[in-house]
Amino acid sequence: MTVLAADRPGLVRALSETIAAHGGSWQESRMARLAGQFAGILRVECPAGETEALLKALAGLESQGIAVQARQEEAASPSERETVGVDIVGNDRPGIIRELSAAIASAGGNVEDLSTSLESAPMAGHPIFHAKGLVSLPADRDPAVLIAAIEKLGPDLSVTIEG
Incomplete structure (x- = not known):
């Protein structure tokens, strides 16, 4: 609900x-x-x-x-997926969530939890985009595929995978 x-x-x-x-x-x-x-x-x-x-x-x-x-549902059966933590930082721009979600999906990922914010860049003061969350991937998928898909969005994005 x-x-x-x-x-x-x-x-x-x-x-x-x-x-x-x-x-x-x-x-x-x-x-x-x-x-x-x-x-x-x-x-x-x-x-x-x-x-x-x-x-x-x-x-x-x-x-x-x-x-x-609210809606009634039956319990979902577990799937063969692995969950990894992601921490993404980069310059803010219009459409960044759209681009990020498309990159995650293209890598076979599913957003399980995601928090985003704008933070002031140290020494510069312009807004920096920060996303932190959990993404599930097929159990046989290397997380490097996810990193590569996100980093293709631009040289200003830094991606850290945890787990």
């Missing part, structure tokens, strides 16, 4: 109480505050007999200013 709301104290509490009231178990999540807004993505498990009631209760949080989009 995804959760969006104007940030304020008690949002996670309201969400977790709703989930617990229907026998749900909060499995994993990523939550952030960005420009005064709360955004979260989470995975919840609940008893099959409670699913519809939980979905209805989550939709009811709209009256508290909490927009929840």
Whole structure:
């Protein structure tokens, strides 16, 4: 499910109480505050007999200013993939996320987690793009293929692979 709301104290509490009231178990999540807004993505498990009631209760949080989009899914089967950490730094430019995501996909990668920011370049002060995250690759794929695909985007990009 995804959760969006104007940030304020008690949002996670309201969400977790709703989930617990229907026998749900909060499995994993990523939550952030960005420009005064709360955004979260989470995975919840609940008893099959409670699913519809939980979905209805989550939709009811709209009256508290909490927009929840949820859908029922079966657990995904694990695939033969390896996850590597990526740290990418370079000059900022329009379209850099589009270029980066295309390069990752061309190497067979899938973005699992990604945080991006603009930072001030030391000694120069112009904005530097910084991305850090996790990318999964087919188990038989050499991470060097990923590095090469990203570095093709320009000589100003520095890529470090961890793991």
